[in-house]
Structure formats: structure tokens, C-alpha cells
Amino acid sequence: MSLTLPAGMQINAPILPGYESILTPEALEFVAKLHRAFEPRRQELLKARVERQARIDAGEMPDFLPETKHIREGDWKVAPLPKALERRRTEITGPVEAKMIINAFNSGADSYMTDFEDSNSPKWENQIQGQINIYQAIRRELSFKNEAGKEYKLNDKIATLQIRPRGWHLDEKHVTVDGQRVSGGIFDFGLVFFHNAKEQIARGAGPFFYLPKMESHLEARLWNDIFVMAQDHIGLPQGTIKATVLIETILATFEMEEILYELRNHSAGLNAGRWDYIFSCIKKFKKNKDFCLAQRSAITMEVPFMRGYALALVQACHKRGAPAMGGMSALIPIKNDPEANEKALAGIRHDKTRDANDGFDGGWVAHPGLVAIAAEEFQKVLGDKPNQWEKQVEGKFGPEQWLDFRPTTPITEAGLRNNINVGIHYLGSWLAGNGCVPIHNLMEDAATAEISRSQVWQWVVSPKGILDDGRKVTVEMVRPMIAEELAKVKATVTAQGEDTASYDQAAVIFDKMSLTPEYPEFLTLPLYEAME
Ligand SMILES: CC(=O)SCCNC(=O)CCNC(=O)[C@H](O)C(C)(C)COP(=O)(O)OP(=O)(O)OC[C@H]1O[C@@H](n2cnc3c(N)ncnc32)[C@H](O)[C@@H]1OP(=O)(O)O
Ligand SMILES: O=CC(=O)O
Numbered sequence: 001m002s003l004t005l006p007a008g009m010q011i012n013a014p015i016l017p018g019y020e021s022i023l024t025p026e027a028l029e030f031v032a033k034l035h036r037a038f039e040p041r042r043q044e045l046l047k048a049r050v051e052r053q054a055r056i057d058a059g060e061m062p063d064f065l066p067e068t069k070h071i072r073e074g075d076w077k078v079a080p081l082p083k084a085l086e087r088r089r090t091e092i093t094g095p096v097e098a099k100m101i102i103n104a105f106n107s108g109a110d111s112y113m114t115d116f117e118d119s120n121s122p123k124w125e126n127q128i129q130g131q132i133n134i135y136q137a138i139r140r141e142l143s144f145k146n147e148a149g150k151e152y153k154l155n156d157k158i159a160t161l162q163i164r165p166r167g168w169h170l171d172e173k174h175v176t177v178d179g180q181r182v183s184g185g186i187f188d189f190g191l192v193f194f195h196n197a198k199e200q201i202a203r204g205a206g207p208f209f210y211l212p213k214m215e216s217h218l219e220a221r222l223w224n225d226i227f228v229m230a231q232d233h234i235g236l237p238q239g240t241i242k243a244t245v246l247i248e249t250i251l252a253t254f255e256m257e258e259i260l261y262e263l264r265n266h267s268a269g270l271n272a273g274r275w276d277y278i279f280s281c282i283k284k285f286k287k288n289k290d291f292c293l294a295q296r297s298a299i300t301m302e303v304p305f306m307r308g309y310a311l312a313l314v315q316a317c318h319k320r321g322a323p324a325m326g327g328m329s330a331l332i333p334i335k336n337d338p339e340a341n342e343k344a345l346a347g348i349r350h351d352k353t354r355d356a357n358d359g360f361d362g363g364w365v366a367h368p369g370l371v372a373i374a375a376e377e378f379q380k381v382l383g384d385k386p387n388q389w390e391k392q393v394e395g396k397f398g399p400e401q402w403l404d405f406r407p408t409t410p411i412t413e414a415g416l417r418n419n420i421n422v423g424i425h426y427l428g429s430w431l432a433g434n435g436c437v438p439i440h441n442l443m444e445d446a447a448t449a450e451i452s453r454s455q456v457w458q459w460v461v462s463p464k465g466i467l468d469d470g471r472k473v474t475v476e477m478v479r480p481m482i483a484e485e486l487a488k489v490k491a492t493v494t495a496q497g498e499d500t501a502s503y504d505q506a507a508v509i510f511d512k513m514s515l516t517p518e519y520p521e522f523l524t525l526p527l528y529e530a531m532e
């Protein structure tokens with residue numbers, strides 16, 4: 001099948017039946033327009049990230065920006081939100097697959113973030129089929145039949161939709177304009193917005209987005225400028241788009257108010273994206289000889305730097321009249337083990353109780369089976385109020401809390417092996433087209449896998465990468481473990497009746513990413529190049 005492409009655009013990927021409904025000349029023209037207007041700035045901002053990283057590698061520590069002091073001290077609020085975004089106590093998230101979209105919409109959650117990002121493997125087919133699924137779901141035309149013949153349809157009452165495009169670092173390699181790859185985020189946003197914004201408004205909601213992995217307010221300004229052009233392009237009033245920014249990098253924490261300010265006409269608040277946040281701390285300070293976090297299981301929301309960041313996020317949001325959204329526990333319901341399941345559900349309750357008491361207006365859940373218990377915990381604190389935007393957090397937050405990177409122990413062989421096992425398992429699954437997987441009874445996605453592979457890299461490189469039995473983590477220690485954990489992963493995957501074809505390649509990539517001095521900025525970058 002061939003498409004009519006705008007001048008200067010090329011698509012180097014199969015066009016399957018149905019794709020023409022999304023890849024229309026007008027929608028692609030809009031993507032090309034956004035690309036030409038904003039790609040140079042995206043490239044500058046990505047370059048600025050590299051330069052900042054070099055300064056941090058050389059010893060510079062992040063702090064508040066002097067040039068934006070007037071914003072932090074100024075008296076301003078974000079624009080009022082539409083009714084559809086007032087109540088977000090439970091937000092379910094998940095990849096853009098038809099069955100999961102229907103299950104999430106029907107889950108009883110207040111809102112649903114459908115995800116082109118952490119939980120999605122950005123295969124061309126996933127991206128375009130995801131767009132088709134969203135288009136049909138918004139028009140209530142999406143249905144699904146599983147292999148056993150079970151039919152899935154949307155209920156009358158469904159969650160409010162929000163959509164997460166890819167982060168600034170990812171390209172859509174199959175689409176070029178004037179010989180340059182387009183940004184994954186612009187591609188995802190552009191198509192979704194062009195086809196659906198007016199339909200969403202007509203149905204009582206609106207074009208609502210989640211924006212991932214930003215490192216500065218200038219990156220938020222870029223999104224804001226894209227929104228302004230997008231609204232003009234299709235004739236919507238300015239301020240119609242609403243977007244929640246994930247604060248999931250250590251650098252963005254120092255610019256939370258500035259990010260709200262940049263997006264103040266389009267802001268739907270901030271969300272504490274805890275997994276990418278931990279990953280970002282490891283990445284930013286990877287060369288700092290004093291920095292070495294304990295193994296992943298010890299880094300909870302209760303450790304000093306995570307606690308300081310969560311409370312500061314609520315403080316910034318509520319001071320500025322914006323929602324503060326809690327992040328996601330990796331705990332999921334556990335089948336066939338009632339005791340372990342009870343423990344997991346208690347962990348979810350604990351997580352949501354803490355967030356509700358801290359002042360969050362709602363939080364994410366990974367699975368439909370968690371919506372009701374998360375809702376119960378927010379109900380206990382919020383009662384009949386849709387949110388607690390009025391709740392102010394006292395205290396002063398800054399580098400003292402955010403750079404207090406404890407605990408530094410334990411690092412155990414079990415923790416090291418777990419990182420290797422999870423890393424290989426996740427990479428293999430991602431290469432096969434699945435971006436979110438249950439591994440050892442936890443939700444694993446691109447953000448959690450980033451922690452796994454980054455910890456292995458750091459424990460090898462850092463003088464503090466020492467196991468609790470005194471052994472230094474080295475290449476010689478890790479390499480045989482990669483082979484051993486690969487065998488275990490393959491056995492698990494085979495027992496689940498799934499194909500192991502992508503796992504050898506996953507182990508090779510894991511080895512390269514964790515045992516070579518060069519540290520790839522995102523694991524998804526080499527993976528995406530390895531994928532068709
Ligand atoms: C760091 C971050 O960015 S967090 C945000 C990104 N991560 C996510 O969004 C997590 C999304 N969650 C998931 O993908 C899944 O819950 C997993 C992979 C963790 C577990 O999946 P499974 O093992 O399939 O769960 P399980 O078998 O218990 O699912 C039971 C049913 O619930 C459905 N389900 C599970 N999670 C979700 C979800 N998030 N959305 C919609 N439906 C879901 C399953 O499709 C299944 O449906 P079915 O009974 O009709 O077949
Ligand atoms: O996107 C969420 C995160 O925790 O990362």
C-alpha cells in the first residue's frame with residue numbers, strides 16, 4: 001500500500017492495511033510542519049544535556065538556577081483545569097494495545113494514561129497500531145476478541161484519557177523529513193492530536209497529555225511552543241491542551257516551578273515518576289566517586305532523597321494551583337500464591353496511604369486489580385473531595401535532601417544477579433515488541449530496566465561497588481553471571497510458552513551496555529537501532 005506523503009517526507013517501513021487512516025496527507029503535513037519548526041531546538045536541547053552531563057562528570061553539582069529566581073519567588077498560578085481533570089485519584093497506565101486499552105478504560109480508574117513510552121516497545125507496528133487503537137477507542141469503536149473468543153468492549157462509563165508520547169531523546173527512525181529523522185515525541189503527539197483533539201472535546205474531555213523524562217524548563221518550553229502551534233493549526237483556543245509533566249530526572253527537580261511556569265496555560269500538574277528518577281540519579285552521578293546507591297530493592301520512596309523529592313513536588317504543585325500526582329509502585333497482583341498476593345496488596349496500600357497523607361491528589365496503578373484498593377486509600381484521606389489541591393506542604397526543600405543519596409548498602413550477589421536477570425529478560429521482551437513485563441512478580445518497564453543495567457555498570461566502575469561479603473564487582477565477576485542469568489531467563493520464558501529468539505541478542509546488548517566504559521545514555525537507544 002502506498003501513501004501520499006508531503007514534500008520532503010519519507011517513510012521507510014511497511015504500510016499495512018488500516019495505516020492510511022492515521023498516516024493521512026493532512027496529518028503527515030502537520031507532523032512535517034512541527035518537525036521543521038521545532039527539530040533544531042530539540043537537537044540544541046539534547047546537546048545541552050550532553051554538555052551539562054560533562055560538567056556534572058567534572059564535579060559540578062546541580063542547584064537552583066539563579067536566572068529563574070523571579071519565577072520561584074513570583075506570584076502566579078497555572079490556568080484553571082477543565083472538570084474532566086479535577087478528579088484523578090486513581091490513574092491506570094499501560095501500553096497502547098487494544099485489549100489493555102479496553103481493560104484500562106473499563107477498570108474503574110478515574111483516568112487512564114495510555115503509553116507510547118516506558119511501557120511500550122516502539123516497534124513501527126506498535127506505534128501505528130497504537131494510534132489506530134486510540135483513534136477507535138476515543139470514538140468508542142474499539143473492540144477486541146482473544147484467542148478463546150472472549151470479546152472486549154468499552155463500558156458506558158470509562159476513565160478520562162491521557163496520552164504519553166515518547167521522550168525528547170527518541171527518534172522515530174522510520175520517518176524522515178528533509179533527510180532528518182523526526183522526533184518520536186512529535187510524531188506521537190502530532191498524530192494523536194491532529195486526529196483526536198476535537199473529538200475528545202466534543203465528548204466532554206480534551207487533548208490531555210503526559211510529558212516524560214524532561215531535564216529542564218527549556219525542554220518544557222519546547223512542548224509549550226508545540227502546543228501553541230498545534231492549537232492554532234487546527235483552530236482550538238490556546239490553553240485547551242493540558243499536560244502533566246513527569247518529574248523523573250534529578251535535574252528537573254531543581255526546576256519544578258519553572259516547568260509549571262513554562263506550561264502554565266497548559267499545565268495539569270506534575271507526577272513523581274520514581275523509577276526514571278532513580279535511574280536519572282545513577283546516570284547523572286555515575287562518574288562521581290562518592291556516589292554509589294545500594295541495590296534497587298533498598299531504594300524505596302522512604303529513603304531521604306526520594307522522600308524529599310516527593311514532598312517538594314507536592315509543595316510546588318499546590319503552591320501553584322496544580323495537581324500533584326503520585327507515581328507507581330512496581331507491585332502487581334500475584335496469581336496462585338495468596339500469601340504473597342496479600343503482601344503485594346498491602347504494599348500498594350502502604351504506598352497510596354503515604355502519598356495521600358503527603359498531599360498527592362492521586363496516583364498511578366499498574367494493573368486493574370489495584371484500582372479499588374488505591375481508591376480506598378485516597379478515599380480515607382480525601383473523603384468526598386475530588387482532590388486536595390488546597391493542601392500546602394510546609395518546609396524548605398533543596399539540594400540538602402535531594403542530593404542525600406542514602407542508603408549506599410547493601411549490595412549483594414543476589415541483588416547483582418537480580419539486576420542482570422531482570423535486565424536481560426526485559427531487553428529480550430522489548431526486542432520482541434513487548435515493553436512491559438511481569439518479572440519475579442514485579443512490573444518491569446523501560447524505566448525499571450534502566451536502573452538494573454545502570455547499577456551493574458556503576459558497581460563495576462565505582463570503587464564503592466563492593467558486595468556485602470567484601471568482593472569488588474568486576475567485569476570478570478559479572479560476565480559469567482550474564483551467561484548464567486541468560487540461561488535462567490530462557491528457561492523461564494520457555495516455561496511460559498514464549499519464544500526465546502530475542503534473548504541471546506538481549507544478553508549481548510546487556511553485556512555491552514553494562515561492561516564497557518562507554519555508558520549509553522538510554523538503553524532504548526542501542527535497542528531501537530537493533531530493532532527492525
Ligand atoms: C515507570 C513507569 O513508567 S510506570 C508506567 C508504565 N508501566 C505500566 O504502565 C504498567 C502496565 N502494566 C502492565 O503492562 C501489566 O500489568 C503487567 C505487564 C505488569 C502485568 O501483566 P499481566 O501479567 O498480563 O497481568 P495479569 O495476567 O494479572 O492481567 C490480568 C488482566 O488484566 C489486564 N491488565 C493488566 N495490567 C493492565 C493494565 N495496566 N491496563 C489494562 N489491562 C491490564 C491483562 O491484560 C489481563 O486481561 P485479561 O484477563 O482480560 O486477559
Ligand atoms: O514514568 C514513570 C517512572 O516512574 O519512570
Ligand SMILES: [Mg+2]
Pocket residue numbers: 118212213246248273275276447
Ligand atoms: Mg518514566
